[in-house]
Amino acid sequence: MNNRLLLWVPLALFAFIADLAGYMLTQEKDQFVESTMIGQPLPDFALKPAFAGLPGAAKADFTGKPRLLNIWASWCLPCIAEAPQLEALKAQGVEIVGIAIRDRPEDVANFLARHGNPYVRIGADDISEVQLAIGSSGVPETFVIDAKGVIRYQHIGDIRPEHVKLLLAELEKAK
């Protein structure tokens, strides 16, 4: 340790590591797991109604025009946050099919009464089978399904006001 230059080595090493970490922090990162199902037809499913007011959901419902498939649950906080956006999409004439994950009929009814009901049908996915089959990793998630039942686009997380336009554009593309 006689050489005074040696004393600067720790600082130099640290500077290198810090630079590297700083560089990595500024890089865009894929935060989300994208479904490998994009471009694939929906898997076969037929779910019973999630509550008494609306019919259940099945693969067969996705014909004729593009629709949104919204995966949600009454116990999910971001789902409350995205409720107004779903209403806005409905107002634009978009048909939204809901799939309620691990939910109870009374909670679903409660949620819809409180936050509005943008859905035309809601299927009850009590064991996440459909959710897993279409490659969704959490709630809420929204898929654009085209007129032939093919998954065209996946939106992970809640739909914020700025996403509404984007989803409408994706629906337009899927025509």
Added chain:
Amino acid sequence: MIAEIGLAALWLAAALAVLQMISGAFALKAGEGEVNPLAIYARPAAVVQAGLAVLAFAMLLWAFATTDLSIKLVATNSHSMKPLIYKITGTWGNHEGSMLLWVGVLALSGGLLAAFERRLPERTISATLAVQGFVALGFYAFLLLSSNPFERLPVPAIEGVGLNPLLQDIGLAIHPPTLYAGYVGLSVAFSLAMGALLTREVNPAFARVMRRWVLGAWVLLTLGITAGSYWAYYELGWGGWWFWDPVENASLMPWLAATALMHSVSVLAARDALRTWTIMLGVLAFSMSMLGTFLVRSGVLTSVHAFAVDPERGAFILGLLGLYIGGAFTIFALRAGAVAEGKRFAAISREGALVFNNVMLSAILAIVLLGTLYPLVTEAFDVRVSVGPPYFNPASAMFAVPMFLVMAVGPLLRWKDDSPKRLKIEAMVIAALLIGAIALVSFFGQFPFLPLLGLGLAAALAVAAFLPLRGRALARVPLATWGMVLAHFGVAVSLFGMACEGAFTEERLAAVAVGGTEQVGGFSATLQSVTPVAGPNWTALEARLAVSEDGGEPVILTPQARSFWSPPQSTSESALLTRWDGQLYAVIGNQAADGRWQIRMWWKPFVTFIWYGGLLIALGGILAIIGRVQVEAKRRRASAIGDERRAGLAALGAEPVPAE
């Protein structure tokens, strides 16, 4: 109100950290042996700051215990239906809460230092507290400006979203607080090192004060790592006990540095050697704690249990790191040249062995650091790689093996200068054990090289650990020596467990129909049923496995595949059957199309010794602390008596006897 009290306490604590920093810094304006009158506020500021930080944490704890859903952090991380224990542990099972815990422990250790440490020159303590206040301030700023744990929701949530099910485990109640206390205990070592460097008081008295904090932090780190490893072992359901995961490495790196520091600070305390090296390790150990926190918290690294956090926070922590670590190493580079190296010693001596082990530990640290950061380097060039056991195991073994060998002999050497001839018999015993154990095991079968070497080393080390007691009156051996013996023996025990797990584990992966039987390592397991069961916030498929050993009475094991519904996630709960000589580890997987269940079983001989060893190492550390405190108390009593005598002699007009 609760959240507002917590937030106010946090702001006040930050203000006091500023006072502590400025007041303490005045100490540097005074000459050696003097105290600047403005420096006297550092101690009270540190004590009150500690109280306020603890208060803030208590408020958050209260909010979580009562599931106050008007607080954003509670709403996003808790749920009213969660069992109370997990509501409480949920306080620190998230980013903001764990950072508050971190700051709380930091302030508390600063407060303890301020309240009780009276042996160092006041000037050094003030400088140390200034550094401690500076460190705390950065983390208060981080909490208050970018991670406020007390943020309110505009409208209270009707229900919380839950807590990551992986974290709903008793392991989480113990693991992070222990680890954090260890991390942050090293902050005191860091501040002391900087304080001593700034006031040029790097000497044995300083080392004795620092040693206690290093030992304490090291014991807590050891316990935290041991608990974390066992948690990963039974909770993740993967059957392994160490994955070289970035988050695991984040706690291993400060431990390696702290282990080196603990040995080097002992040399400084006992022999007044290794001054610069000890200061360097003091800075390095806490730097590794902070770097670990950064890597885990910034989202820069991906890991099974890293906490995804936005890059803005990452940038903030990186800024803090630059300030603290960069600043400390700059001061080190500027000042350390002025610190005399201390007493000289021969290569073959107790000091020599300790230096060797220090270098080996640092080399292992460098290897772990390199392996952890390497994926980052390649990612910068758009290549994604993951570095795993194939790199870490042999690379770290390359330095661990010589370290274990020297560790067996080191404690037998004399201070300052020794000759290898004196230890001829001991060295031969150790070598014979090493070779004998390897020969014996390889005779019984084909085993991979590393576990085999591990077994031989474990045998040699186990015996060598007790050699320092040879020929001594056991009742008069100092407690600190017992601590060392026990800790070194613990290393042997852990090493034995690791080697056995590596060499003798038997694995069975089978598809079993209900009623079917599978064999693994002397056990036969019959799948009696698979039934749904429900917990407070999860449902699960539970298998009943009737396990019997050599046709004896069957024991029922119940591994589960759990589904949590808030947030939805599946986990695998392993079932363990513990015998003194190992564990049977069972996991249930998916159901195949034909109705059979995937069952995975491992027989892991002596795997539990890995964690028993960890506990022994920590126990050794605790004994060493108690021993040091006792010796210190005795010395103080003796010097008080000496003072009286000198005063008495002076009164009689006699020549004063020089102290010590």
